[in-house]
Each structure stands twice: as structure tokens, then as C-alpha cells.
Amino acid sequence: MMKLKFVTTNKYKFAEVRKILPVEIEFSPLNPPEVQADSLEEVVDFELDYLTEKGYDNFFLEDSGLFIDSLKGFPGVYSSFVYKTIGCEGILKIMEGISSRKARFECCIGAVIRGKRYKIKGICIGKISYEMRGKGGFGFDPIFVPEGYDRTFAEMTTEEKNEISHRGRAFKKFRDLLLTIREDL
Amino acid sequence: MMKLKFVTTNKYKFAEVRKILPVEIEFSPLNPPEVQADSLEEVVDFELDYLTEKGYDNFFLEDSGLFIDSLKGFPGVYSSFVYKTIGCEGILKIMEGISSRKARFECCIGAVIRGKRYKIKGICIGKISYEMRGKGGFGFDPIFVPEGYDRTFAEMTTEEKNEISHRGRAFKKFRDLLLTIREDL
Numbered sequence: 001m002m003k004l005k006f007v008t009t010n011k012y013k014f015a016e017v018r019k020i021l022p023v024e025i026e027f028s029p030l031n032p033p034e035v036q037a038d039s040l041e042e043v044v045d046f047e048l049d050y051l052t053e054k055g056y057d058n059f060f061l062e063d064s065g066l067f068i069d070s071l072k073g074f075p076g077v078y079s080s081f082v083y084k085t086i087g088c089e090g091i092l093k094i095m096e097g098i099s100s101r102k103a104r105f106e107c108c109i110g111a112v113i114r115g116k117r118y119k120i121k122g123i124c125i126g127k128i129s130y131e132m133r134g135k136g137g138f139g140f141d142p143i144f145v146p147e148g149y150d151r152t153f154a155e156m157t158t159e160e161k162n163e164i165s166h167r168g169r170a171f172k173k174f175r176d177l178l179l180t181i182r183e184d185l
Numbered sequence: 186m187m188k189l190k191f192v193t194t195n196k197y198k199f200a201e202v203r204k205i206l207p208v209e210i211e212f213s214p215l216n217p218p219e220v221q222a223d224s225l226e227e228v229v230d231f232e233l234d235y236l237t238e239k240g241y242d243n244f245f246l247e248d249s250g251l252f253i254d255s256l257k258g259f260p261g262v263y264s265s266f267v268y269k270t271i272g273c274e275g276i277l278k279i280m281e282g283i284s285s286r287k288a289r290f291e292c293c294i295g296a297v298i299r300g301k302r303y304k305i306k307g308i309c310i311g312k313i314s315y316e317m318r319g320k321g322g323f324g325f326d327p328i329f330v331p332e333g334y335d336r337t338f339a340e341m342t343t344e345e346k347n348e349i350s351h352r353g354r355a356f357k358k359f360r361d362l363l364l365t366i367r368e369d370l
Binding site for chain 1: 218219220221231256259260261263266267269270271278279
């Protein structure tokens with residue numbers, strides 16, 4: 001089976017994903033422009049367009065975001081910027097006095113394999129905690145409690161988190177896809 | 186003098202700008218992709234590239250943002266999204282307990298006139314107020330107090346605000362540029 005390039009600059013994502021996929025993956029720190037958009041799908045499509053126009057093939061990339069219902073989807077596709085600037089503390093401050101804590105993590109994978117484009121989505125429903133908890137994971141993991149659990153993503157091991165997370169779910173679908181198209185690879 | 190197209194979907198910006206420029210301007214609600222970037226200049230350059238590649242000429246566009254020092258530049262180039270989601274109230278909540286209120290509004294104009302590219306910047310230094318004040322302006326105007334004043338942008342008339350604002354300053358430079366290159370127009 002061929003090697004696929006994972007286009008990312010985030011080594012945490014790379015570490016999570018390599019535990020899931022049935023193919024060897026290569027860290028490819030290209031940085032295609034990310035467009036300002038309302039949905040991850042639009043961001044991913046734009047990146048795929050950009051890289052295929054440049055002649056790249058046999059790669060995948062991923063974009064994730066935390067969407068908080070009572071904040072109209074904030075921080076959404078800008079989660080990475082919001083994390084780097086105001087962080088978990090900033091989100092908790094905005095959420096002070098807001099009892100509706102529902103949120104979801106979304107992950108959208110885009111892939112181009114032998115010239116064919118694939119897009120895959122994974123979602124994890126949950127809620128924003130009232131304080132930061134846990135040391136694992138990265139980004140907003142310390143303030144996100146997935147539905148049916150009382151621990152945050154940051155209080156779980158990578159394996160536990162992968163089992164239920166948006167990224168885990170999307171990459172399990174991607175794994176199944178790769179197994180299906182195996183003969184072409 | 187020729188008519189220039191102002192590429193914007195924001196009628197408030199259009200109304201502010203038409204009071205400053207010495208040429209007739211046309212509302213042009215094109216929506217070129219905005220890239221996720223650290224600076225307004227990068228966002229504007231990307232838009233200019235996109236539109237010139239599509240064959241557009243004789244237009245200008247503008248991108249503005251509020252950069253709060255103690256929040257590492259948040260909301261920055263994503264000010265419009267942040268305004269639409271968490272609004273002024275969200276910013277005030279994040280700033281609770283933070284005594285360092287320094288912030289700046291930046292405006293970057295990009296123009297292509299007879300195939301030539303221009304980029305112009307305007308900055309207005311100030312601070313974040315402790316509460317929303319005023320009904321004028323738009324966006325984060327009710328929480329921004331420009332240096333040397335004790336009123337927010339939203340407590341000023343459009344004329345007063347244009348006198349000192351980031352957008353006013355940038356567009357006055359742009360006006361001077363237009364007067365200089367008048368013979369070419």
C-alpha cells in the first residue's frame with residue numbers, strides 16, 4: 001500500500017492519527033492557505049483546490065473546530081486562532097453566567113488519492129465544563145466534556161479520546177475508506 | 186475622473202468612505218475569499234491576487250480589525266466573525282479583571298487602479314471601555330475609546346469618527362493618493 005502524506009503542522013494531530021490509520025503516513029508540514037468561512041467543509045475544499053492546482057496528489061488534511069451553540073458557533077473554524085489568543089480561560093470567561101453549555105467538536109478530513117477527492121466528517125457532541133480539567137490532549141480539550149462522560153477530553157488517554165472524538169470518528173471512517181479502496185493503492 | 190468600485194458587502198463602511206473620497210464610488214458587493222492570516226495586509230493581498238487573477242481592475246477594498254494587546258491581538262483579522270458571534274458583550278467579559286485595556290483599530294486598503302497595486306494602512310490607538318456606550322458606528326465601536334478622548338467611537342458622529350479613526354486615516358491617505366494620480370484616471 002502506498003504512503004499517504006498527512007498535510008499538517010500539528011504534531012499532536014499527527015500522533016493521534018497515526019494510531020488509527022492502516023497505512024503508513026508521512027508528516028508533511030505544508031501550509032496551504034485557509035480561507036475564512038462558516039464551515040470546515042469550505043475551509044477544507046479551498047485547501048484541496050489549492051494543493052491540487054499545485055499538482056499535489058496522495059495526501060490528506062484535516063480541519064477541526066469547537067462550535068458552541070450559545071455563542072452562535074464561536075470559535076468554530078477559527079478555533080486555532082482563538083486558542084492561541086484567549087485560550088480556554090477566555091472561553092470560560094465568555095461562558096460565565098451562561099447555563100446552556102452545549103457544544104460540538106467537528107472534524108473534516110479532505111483527501112486526494114490518485115487524483116480522486118474525498119471528504120469525511122466526524123462530530124462529537126458534548127458540553128463546555130465550568131473549569132479546566134486534565135493534562136492530556138491539546139487545544140480546548142480541557143474544557144470539553146463529551147456526551148455520556150463526566151471527564152473532559154484532557155482527562156482521557158489518546159486511545160480513549162480517539163474512541164469517541166470527532167477526529168477519531170472521522171479517521172475511523174477514513175480508515176474504512178482506505179481499506180475499501182485498497183486495491184487501487 | 187473615473188469611477189472606482191468599492192468591493193465590500195458592508196453598507197456602513199460604504200457610507201463612511203463615500204464621505205471621504207474625491208471620486209465617485211460604486212458599491213460592488215463581490216465577496217473574494219479572505220484568508221486566515223496574522224495581519225490585515227496578508228488578507229488584503231490575497232484578495233487583490235484573487236480579483237486581479239479574475240481580471241478585475243479599478244477597484245479597492247478594505248479590511249479592518251480590532252487588536253487588543255492583552256489578548257495577543259484578538260480578535261484581529263477575525264473581528265467581523267467575533268463580532269457576529271460573541272459581540273461587544275463577549276469582549277467585555279473576556280476583559281473582566283484585565284486592567285491593561287490598550288487596543289488599536291487597524292485598517293488596510295488595497296487598490297488596483299489601471300493595473301497598478303496600492304496598499305495603505307491607517308491605525309487608531311485607544312483602549313477598551315468597561316461598558317458599551319453609544320449608538321453610532323458599527324461593530325466594536327461601542328467599546329473602543331480612541332486615545333485623547335473619553336467617548337467611544339459609537340458616541341461620535343460619522344464625521345468626528347472619520348477625523349481620527351483607522352478607516353478615516355487610511356482613506357484620507359487614499360484620497361491624497363487619488364489626487365496625486367488624478368491625471369492617470
